[in-house]
Amino acid sequence: MFNSDLTKHLAELSKIEFTDDELEQMTADMTNIIAIMDKVCEFDTSKPAYALDAVDYNDLRKDKHQSSYPTESITANAKNVKNNSFVVPKVV
Amino acid sequence: MRYQPVIGLEIHCELQTDSKVFCTCQNEFGGSENTRVCPRCSGMPGTLPLINQNAVRLAAKAGFATDGTVNNYSAFDRKNYFYPDLPKAYQITQFDHPITTGGYITVFNGNKMRIHHIHIEEDAGKLVHDDYEGISMADYNRCGVPLIEIVTEPDFRSVEEVQDFVEKIALRLKYAGVCDARMEQGSMRVDVNISIMPVGSTEFGTRAEIKNLNSVKAIGRAIEYEINRQAEILDNGGTVIQETRRFNDNHGDTKALRSKEEAHDYRYFPEPDIPPVWLSDEDIAEIKASMPEMPQSRFKRYTEEYGLPADDANLIISSKEFSDFYDEAVKINPDYKQISNLMLVELNRNLNESEKTISDVTFSPADLAELVKMSTDGVVSKNAAKDILKIMFDKGGKPMEIAKNNGFIMDNDASEIEEIVNRVIAENADSVESYKNGNQKIFGFLMGQVIRLAGKGANPKIAKDVLTEKLK
């Protein structure tokens, strides 16, 4: 059964902040959504899972480097850049 | 209580490819921040990974280097977690279908340390921390550098087994051209999973994972510390918790890296952007055929077939280039012992003095083989051979030419020597007198005079024989 603890857990995995009201709404939405998703649980588990067709080793990209992009084109969309690096609040 | 450690390893190795694993940026160590980055490896929206064939090849070689099985079918998965050094917020790795399975390395005491599997993955970027401003700065140059992770079984029971395994696997990977295995630079990173159990028990304890071990020595210290830490907990009636710990080389201790409530759920699932890779039996055979002979096999050959002492054989195999040089030389002149001696003593002396490595040497193994032959054939003296080697090392050139140009060719004409000996005896009557009165030591002085006059090409044996005869 879907509940707010599970919503909180998923919110943490999803890295999305929710207010209490939003969390309540999300729990309600998810409860309804999961109810239709439960349909798949009754499916025959002996069927094989889908996978893409394999590609031959010889068709893989050959190992030859090319020029990288100019640093400024990589950092141009970032809001906080220092020393040509992406800035975040200190981790560890 | 006495405890028995149970240890397993996870070894990350950067592959020596030209380009990164999923994009065409150059795979190289260091560099200014975000200079080897493209939309792909910086995780821009709309980009897709493109697997590097050589990364697959080198990973397969790592499997062969450890006697594992290279799988026909291998597939990629996403490992999802958020960290500022991981721009896509998932790492592409192999979860269900790794490139190789099985394999082992036999360590010094004859025990086989089994490898569970080897998989391919991508490296993350680097963070530089600024305590003053309270920020971390992400540089993605290392993002997408190809890695393999070698996962062992928990077969290790001592520090020595771990250290020997790490040294041996590093050497094999270098031989195979898979990884330069520089622990200090981080191109090979060893994580240690360690638990302890009472001696005699068969039930494993709860393990801790130790990270940040950047030398074989640090691995030893970290394991010792961890055994004591866990033993102390158990002796006091506590329980070891499963966690990741970081080794501090300065303090020689380990500290918990993240707390338990942040335990990860990586949500692995098949990477939809990369089709699985199929290696045909022919592909696998071709890769295998391209493997160089591994060090353990060379050691066996050197000691059993060539009759070299184990120490000498170990010295030769400690560098693939050195061993290759030796093998090329003995192919031309199968004088295993003399070539080994000349390389291990004289060549190494020259290398050490000039702070060069075998790859810097400009003369060929054939030149060295010839030099040894000239010496054993009596074309040049043993001492001259050393001098010739030094000239070859410093300036290059062929040994025979150097010998000729510098008068190293031994003169085997006794009559010429006889004249010189006569002259020396005539000019050093006092010394001759003294020798005849029993001063044996003066022979060396007289011999020196003969060699000085005869030049570098004098055959010392002939000179000695003639002088001895004349002094009778």
Added chain:
Amino acid sequence: MALKKLRKMLDEKEIGAVELTRRYLDKIEKTDKNVNSYITVCAESALESAKKAQELIDAGEAGAFTGLPISVKDNICTMGVKTTCASRMLEDFVPPYDATVIEKLKKDNFVMLGKTNMDEFAMGGSSQTSYFGGVKNPYDTSRVTGGSSGGAAASVAAGLCAAALGSDTGGSVRQPASFCGVTGLKPTYGAVSRWGLIAFASSLDQIGVIAESAEDTGYVLDGIYGYDANDATSSKKSYGNYTSLIGGDISKLKIGVPKEFFGDGLNDEVKTAVLRAVEYYKQLGCEIIDVSLPSLEYAVSAYYLISSAEAASNLSRFDGIKYGFRSGLGENFNDLIKNSRREGFGSEVKRRIMLGNYALCSGYYDAYYKNATRIRTQLRSEYAAIFDKCDVMLTPTAPTTAYKIGEQENDPVKMYLADIYTVTVNIAGLPAISTTCGYDSNGMPIGMSLIGRAFDEKTIIAVCDRFEKDFERKECAL
């Protein structure tokens, strides 16, 4: 106007490329405020391209797309032009590279009129979840366009471009085409490179075409299809010439009609119109075959679990650090990205991410994600069996016609269930085309879909074209 005709007019100088572009830009200026089909209009660069195009035309060096004014969905990366995915998260994102499809069209010097509105991150079937406001249906601006390529469909329907590039993950080209009374082609998975398409669900996403006719969709597909070394999932099995079967004899074809697509939940007016189309083909001499897709009942759930799982992972990169919206809140890394994602994403995107992580997380993976991929295998084999018996399958595109804005798009479950007729095509990786086959009592267009074998776009385009030639479309009000 048909692309072939426009091409001819440009080449024969009946109209100049600049004049043509200006006409479209003027119309956009005048009418798009009522439709909201564009997020970004590239007036200046479009005229610039048109000028260059005219030079090429004058020099006799025009290609198929030289000077043709085309709109591009705003989840396709365009170098130097904002690509927002209709999200606050990417409100000011300017890609440093072009998608492969853009690169291909640029080689011919096409004219990009602008970037079209859509559901945020292509998640939705109404085009009402856009951060830049919803798109309105040109047939009735109180109604939705469908989605997610609602801006693309509306831009074609309202005559605000000659053709449009869209994307289709679970029906996002076909359903809005159906709602807006135009033609939408979703190519086989792998036929068109995804390089530069901002991923929603990688294993299902495919760039498609919305245009006035089946022939036009084939015309555009000829310009954008093909293997691309930048996309490991693109295929070498496509050979182009997508309009080459048009005008040929289709009377020998076998058309499958799956009974599961005509059951409960299908609006009567839609059903009647689609069955009339079946009858049309029967009259032509085509053999109509009853076929079955027994696992259709699982399709919506399997589709939502797979697409949301992939989306949860694909959208994890949006953290406000490297690009996109960055919150002012958050003392540490974790809080910063949680707030950036809270403020940057709309509620439907959040629901999908939550659902995706539900499907993937420890303890639920086997029951949900894994089973969904088993259903995927099953649906693919059921389709294979169907195409053993027939050449083309004919279905309704959507259970209803365009509904009133605000009527159902706020009920996620209702919205999800409405995708029932389109999602299996993506799950099976097949090509499909939707065209108008009637109008309901409100005058809103009704769409039918023709589904083909993998890489057999030619056949469905020809079959669709045949119907269009005998069907009279109603002009939209705008």
